Amino acid sequence: MSDKADVAVSYDIDNEFFRLWLDKRMSYTCAVFDDTDDLDEAQQAKLGVMYDFARVTSASRVLDIGCGWGANLEYLVHDRNVAEVHGITLSEAQHAEIVRRGLPRVTASCVDYADYRPGVRFDAIISICMIEHLCSAEDFREGRAAAKYADYFRRAWEWAEPGTHFGLQTILRDRVPRAREDIREIRWVSRKIFPGGLAPRPEDIMSAAAPYWEVKQMRTRRTDYQRTCAEWQARLRRNEALVRQRWGNQLFTDYDRYLTGCVNGFARRHMSLAQWSLQRIDDAA
Numbered sequence: 001m002s003d004k005a006d007v008a009v010s011y012d013i014d015n016e017f018f019r020l021w022l023d024k025r026m027s028y029t030c031a032v033f034d035d036t037d038d039l040d041e042a043q044q045a046k047l048g049v050m051y052d053f054a055r056v057t058s059a060s061r062v063l064d065i066g067c068g069w070g071a072n073l074e075y076l077v078h079d080r081n082v083a084e085v086h087g088i089t090l091s092e093a094q095h096a097e098i099v100r101r102g103l104p105r106v107t108a109s110c111v112d113y114a115d116y117r118p119g120v121r122f123d124a125i126i127s128i129c130m131i132e133h134l135c136s137a138e139d140f141r142e143g144r145a146a147a148k149y150a151d152y153f154r155r156a157w158e159w160a161e162p163g164t165h166f167g168l169q170t171i172l173r174d175r176v177p178r179a180r181e182d183i184r185e186i187r188w189v190s191r192k193i194f195p196g197g198l199a200p201r202p203e204d205i206m207s208a209a210a211p212y213w214e215v216k217q218m219r220t221r222r223t224d225y226q227r228t229c230a231e232w233q234a235r236l237r238r239n240e241a242l243v244r245q246r247w248g249n250q251l252f253t254d255y256d257r258y259l260t261g262c263v264n265g266f267a268r269r270h271m272s273l274a275q276w277s278l279q280r281i282d283d284a285a
């Protein structure tokens, strides 16, 4: 599991660094290129899928678990006029960015989801690629994965009103990498860029969610994530001189290597991406 120090390695480098190569709202997850070639529009389309999967309406009270720099919070109140939106992140830098945006009807907390005690219940939940931080490779080897994923779905269930829908997006482990070079790069990314993290397998999600949440829909978007990473890398490379000058050569080298690994990982099917629409099982527990 990624603790607060691990999350700081992944997200607290400098908000201005990420602003250079992410889309304008700073989504740091797979975009949806169904109807566009433009990254800003594709990220908006992804947030639209999550909005639909969580059955959000303008009257909703929404929780975003692992809300990043606030892209989805901003989308919900600006583009969808949602009544009440709350986000949680474990990153101090991300929380500072959300506060800086001064979004109406939005509150955000910098807190570990396991310590989160909302005073209200939510009628829509969205969580976009946060679950990858819940279980490390070591947790998986030591048999702790199932309990960690179950804890996440149980807490989300407790925070939700009866009937709530949950829009969930997750990277998935897919084919087992065999080439030594691929294994080396995957290990390097999880040590250097996302310490404490590991993408789940679809069956991990299915079995952990099952007591609390019914899977209503699931679709994969492997090539969308390949494309998103390629777009991020192109933007990073366009800013190479600035990144090297402002943050040093090593940061550019590391992020270029990591994004190369992601593009290859999705292209070679070692990783995929899934979007899920879940509905609360009201007579659970």
Ligand SMILES: C[S@@+](CC[C@H](N)C(=O)[O-])C[C@H]1O[C@@H](n2cnc3c(N)ncnc32)[C@H](O)[C@@H]1O
Residues within 6 Å of the ligand: 002, 007, 011, 026, 027, 028, 029, 065, 066, 067, 068, 069, 071, 088, 089, 090, 091, 094, 111, 112, 113, 114, 127, 128, 129, 130, 133, 134
């Ligand atoms: C890959 S980012 C995705 C951010 C955002 N959902 C997006 O689409 O850009 C993962 C997010 O999960 C958050 N996170 C990781 N572990 C967490 C934890 N234990 N409790 C709360 N948030 C956590 C990180 O702080 C980060 O905001």
